[in-house]
Amino acid sequence: MSLRTISGAFKARTDAANSYARMRAAGMPSGGINSAYRSTASQAALFLARYRVQWTGRGAYNDARWYNGRRYVRVSPAGMVGVPGTSKHTTGIALDISTSSRAGAWMLKHGAQFGWRRTIASEPWHWEYSAKSDNDAVAPIQSAVRTTRDGIWGTGTDKATWAVRAASRFRGVNFPYGKRFTQARVGTNADNVWGANSRGAHDATIKALQRALARLGLYTDKIDGIWGKLSDAAFLQARKAYKR
Secondary structure, three states, X not given: OOEEEEEOOEEEEHHHHHHHHHHHHOOOOOOOEEEOOXXXXXXXXXXXXXXXEOOOOOOOOOXXXXXXXXXXXXXXXXXXXXXXXXXXXXXXXXXXXXXXOHHHHHHHHHHHHHOEEEOOOOOOOEEEEOHHHOHHHHXXXXXXXXXXXXXXXXXXXXXXXXXXXXXXXXXXXXXXXXXXXXXXXXXXXXOOOXXXXXXXXXXXXXXXXXXXXXXXXXXXXXXXXXOOHHHHHHHHXXXXXXXX
16 A cells, blocks of 8 residues: 655554645635544554453443454544554544534535545544545546546546557557547547547647646656656556446
């Protein structure tokens, strides 16, 4: 798993960290984070610091859980902790954001657009990231290939991006959906002749795609309109992460 620092000492998985960075760029206030990525060992230590073995009853906080064949009851007022091995914090896609913070209020309004959901009803501060729900990641890619900008990488987006990819010289210049379809995706006259105008429009479209992929942290080379190995690798990574 690849991690990236998002704020202070807090880290998240690269795709979740990228989403957080885009939220900050979109106006999300700083601060408010109480927890992010935790190692398996730190998750276990946190759990054992708040829970004690107790075979009957639910304790003062009405919170009993099983771990390693033993029944535990929470003895700490600090709050609930997921059983080690089940918490999304150890996968790097979870953030705990204070419900009283400005960042928490912003998340309630805008978090879903960037792929974040509250997944535990009893923990309103807990947010989890899903790349396939990250509409903000996909919309610029859709704009680049002139298809419906709904933030959902579905059949239409896949067909449009695949057509542009196939028409690159790196791919051997193919037209799986016909020349006119590809010409519409690159924004030139759909005359069914793939000439200089179409090639120029295609290169400009590749630049737009490269910018969209760079925004996601997937493409780090020059924005040059040339679909080479790095562009292809970045595109395939994006497709795997965001396609529904």
